Amino acid sequence: MDQLLRLVEEHGLRLIERPGPSCGGFEPLTSTIRLAPGMSARTTCSVLAHELAHAVLGHAPTPDPTTRARQEQRADEWAARLLIAPGAYAEAERLRGPHLASLAFELGVTVEIVTAYRRLLVRAHPLGAD
Numbered sequence: 001m002d003q004l005l006r007l008v009e010e011h012g013l014r015l016i017e018r019p020g021p022s023c024g025g026f027e028p029l030t031s032t033i034r035l036a037p038g039m040s041a042r043t044t045c046s047v048l049a050h051e052l053a054h055a056v057l058g059h060a061p062t063p064d065p066t067t068r069a070r071q072e073q074r075a076d077e078w079a080a081r082l083l084i085a086p087g088a089y090a091e092a093e094r095l096r097g098p099h100l101a102s103l104a105f106e107l108g109v110t111v112e113i114v115t116a117y118r119r120l121l122v123r124a125h126p127l128g129a130d
Contacts, residue, residue, distance in 0.1 A: 001041070003082075004048050008033065013055055015048075023047045026054040028061070046110040049079035076116035083109050084117045 008015050014032045024047040025034045033051040035044060053059075053075035062068050084107055096102035104111045 001045055001048075004045060004052060007052055007056075008048075011052070011055055013052070024051045026051045026059070028055070028059075031055070042104070042108045043110055045083065045108065046079060046113045049082050049113070050075045053078035053082075073116070073119075076112055077120055080109075080113045080117035080120060083107070083113055089117060089121075 005015075012031060014030065015035065016032060017035050017037050019036055020034055023036045023039060023043065026032070027034070033048065033055065035047060035051075039047065054071065057071075057074060057078060059071045059075065062071070088107060089103075092103050092106040096106050100111045100114050104114045107114065
């Protein structure tokens with residue numbers, strides 16, 4: 001969490017805790033990341049990393065569902081790279097097997113972040129590419 005808070009500060013972002021329609025949000029006009037109160041530590045870290053990704057990647061709100069889906073996927077993948085070390089993922093998979101929720105618990109992130117990390121692994125090592 002300390003690393004995330006440093007990145008928030010380094011990027012000149014403001015962090016607020018306030019209920020909203022989702023667990024978090026990024027408002028580019030005010031450089032503000034919103035986190036919902038009362039989330040678990042692993043959800044808070046995952047949501048903060050995801051919203052930080054939107055800020056760092058320069059995402060702006062859009063009505064286009066295709067662009068929005070692409071932004072969400074990229075934000076999850078950016079957060080996954082930040083929050084999950086390759087060795088930690090390998091160890092978690094050795095201990096817990098392939099079950100997403102178990103891996104998420106072991107790694108201290110949400111299932112969405114583990115799913116994004118797996119997408120990155122598949123892209124880096126496609127099946128049959130040796």
